[in-house]
Amino acid sequence: MMPLSIDPVRRSPATSRRAALALLGAGSVALGLGLKPVRAEGDPENVLTEALVLRDPDIPVAGNLDGDITIVEYFDYNCPYCRKLEPELRQVVFDDGKVRLIWKDWPILGPVSMMASRMVLASKYQDKYVRAHEALMGVSSRLTEPRIKELLSGAGIDIDRLNSALDSKAKTINAIIARNNDQAIAFGFNGTPSFIVGKFRVPNALTMDQFGQVIADARKAATDRNKRSP
Numbered sequence: 001m002m003p004l005s006i007d008p009v010r011r012s013p014a015t016s017r018r019a020a021l022a023l024l025g026a027g028s029v030a031l032g033l034g035l036k037p038v039r040a041e042g043d044p045e046n047v048l049t050e051a052l053v054l055r056d057p058d059i060p061v062a063g064n065l066d067g068d069i070t071i072v073e074y075f076d077y078n079c080p081y082c083r084k085l086e087p088e089l090r091q092v093v094f095d096d097g098k099v100r101l102i103w104k105d106w107p108i109l110g111p112v113s114m115m116a117s118r119m120v121l122a123s124k125y126q127d128k129y130v131r132a133h134e135a136l137m138g139v140s141s142r143l144t145e146p147r148i149k150e151l152l153s154g155a156g157i158d159i160d161r162l163n164s165a166l167d168s169k170a171k172t173i174n175a176i177i178a179r180n181n182d183q184a185i186a187f188g189f190n191g192t193p194s195f196i197v198g199k200f201r202v203p204n205a206l207t208m209d210q211f212g213q214v215i216a217d218a219r220k221a222a223t224d225r226n227k228r229s230p
Contacts, residue, residue, distance in 0.1 A: 052179065064097060068222070074192060075192050076192045079191075081192065088211075092215070104184075108191070112145060115145060118166060122166045135154065189203055197211075199221060199222070
């Protein structure tokens with residue numbers, strides 16, 4: 001996992017940290033990986049509510065939009081580990097067929113990472129977020145501003161419309177990145193990639209087989225909760 005190098009958008013961490021302690025369970029589960037169950041808080045204003053962690057309305061969904069388990073990845077476009085994992089994670093999601101996949105930009109590796117995140121998030125206003133995400137994650141070299149624009153243009157993104165969205169939707173885009181950052185820090189993540197799988201916290205990359213096991217555990221935990229519900 002890449003080290004946490006900068007914290008460009010951190011906001012009011014104390015409240016988030018206290019909420020995170022309420023969200024994270026104490027017992028480890030599955031695989032011996034120290035995964036922690038996540039419990040939702042009732043405060044809708046807190047960035048660590050289940051709704052905002054698993055179903056942030058401002059972030060597009062990949063995979064099965066109606067899936068029964070959600071995987072949330074906190075990533076950086078300049079993180080080589082994120083890029084290496086990307087095709088394997090997509091394969092896991094495809095093979096399972098019932099997983100929602102949420103990519104949460106966490107640009108901790110410098111100004112270019114921040115620029116990449118903002119540009120990809122702006123592309124959602126052309127309904128091309130997934131295409132833009134895949135374009136930047138599909139390269140092996142470190143990104144630069146000219147390279148980002150080249151890749152996005154090559155993926156069919158209208159750069160003029162994107163620049164317009166960067167300006168007109170700046171408040172929304174910046175708020176998404178700030179929310180993601182607050183969540184990742186409060187969850188205690190130290191770098192990218194890090195994950196939430198269903199109600200479990202996964203602070204590092206997994207193999208395809210391990211992802212499959214965690215998904216199965218998350219699904220079983222959800223079924224057990226439903227059985228206990230009145």
